[in-house]
Amino acid sequence: MMTYSDCRFSFGIDYQSLYTLIENQIKQLSPSGRSMAVPLELIQTFKPIVYLPKEGKQRRLVDILYESDNKYAILWFHWPFDDYTNKSDYEPVVLVYRDNLLHRIGIRPHQRYLSYRSWKTEGSRPIVVFHTAWHAPMIQGTNWGTLVGLYSTVERSNRLDNYTLKKGRPPEWYNKNGAKKGIYSFANEISS
Numbered sequence: 630m631m632t633y634s635d636c637r638f639s640f641g642i643d644y645q646s647l648y649t650l651i652e653n654q655i656k657q658l659s660p661s662g663r664s665m666a667v668p669l670e671l672i673q674t675f676k677p678i679v680y681l682p683k684e685g686k687q688r689r690l691v692d693i694l695y696e697s698d699n700k701y702a703i704l705w706f707h708w709p710f711d712d713y714t715n716k717s718d719y720e721p722v723v724l725v726y727r728d729n730l731l732h733r734i735g736i737r738p739h740q741r742y743l744s745y746r747s748w749k750t751e752g753s754r755p756i757v758v759f760h761t762a763w764h765a766p767m768i769q770g771t772n773w774g775t776l777v778g779l780y781s782t783v784e785r786s787n788r789l790d791n792y793t794l795k796k797g798r799p800p801e802w803y804n805k806n807g808a809k810k811g812i813y814s815f816a817n818e819i820s821s
Contacts, residue, residue: 666698666699667698667699667700667702671702671726672695672697672702672704672794673794674753674754675731675753676704676754676792676794677704677722677734677754677757678754678755678756678757678788678789679756679757679759679789679790679792680756680758680759680786680787680788682760682764682787683786687710688708688710689708689709690706690707690708691707691708691709692795693706693707693794693795694707694719694794694795694796694797694798694799695794695795695797696797696798698817698820700725700726700820701723701724701725701816701819702724702726703721703722703723703798703812704721704722705719705797705798705803706719706766707719707799708720708764711763717799718763719799719803719806720737720759720766721736721803721812722734722735722736722757723735723736723744723812723815723816723819725819725820731753731755732746733745733819733820734748734768735819736766736767737766737806737815738766739763740806740807740808741808742808742810742815744815744819745768748768748769751790755769756768756769757769758786759786760786
């Protein structure tokens with residue numbers, strides 16, 4: 630009977646090293662398993678500058694999760710409460726990349742999806758404004774201009790431009806969050 634060490638020496642292949650190499654490549658696959666995920670460095674370069682509603686300490690943003698596929702990243706802005714329902718709130722912002730540039734932005738305000746090909750930036754970073762206690766996202770520099778301007782004032786919001794991204798995804802329910810289709814289907818559509 631041939632053993633592992635016999636195979637390694639007989640064929641000149643170190644199967645344990647080959648297995649480790651394959652395992653490391655699999656770990657770098659996107660959530661869909663299709664291909665390499667967007668690098669964190671690229672996500673950091675184009676992560677939005679955000680304006681958050683001024684809320685009491687117990688209602689402030691908890692963290693920002695991220696996950697990436699081969700063409701897009703989803704940033705999940707997480708609050709402890711959505712409006713006054715006392716349920717957690719995860720608001721997705723989809724960043725679509727082409728040729729190492731930000732190509733498109735997708736958002737889901739109040740169970741409907743919107744995508745944009747142009748927006749206002751500071752440097753390379755787009756500006757996203759979350760308004761009211763429902764934390765609905767809006768993109769600055771779009772047809773929401775006046776409303777976005779109002780909600781991004783110092784009196785109504787706090788600017789957040791230096792924040793840490795934490796790898797992860799919210800509970801599965803937030804994939805749709807009451808919408809007809811899921812965020813991953815939407816992200817795949819706008820990244821095609």
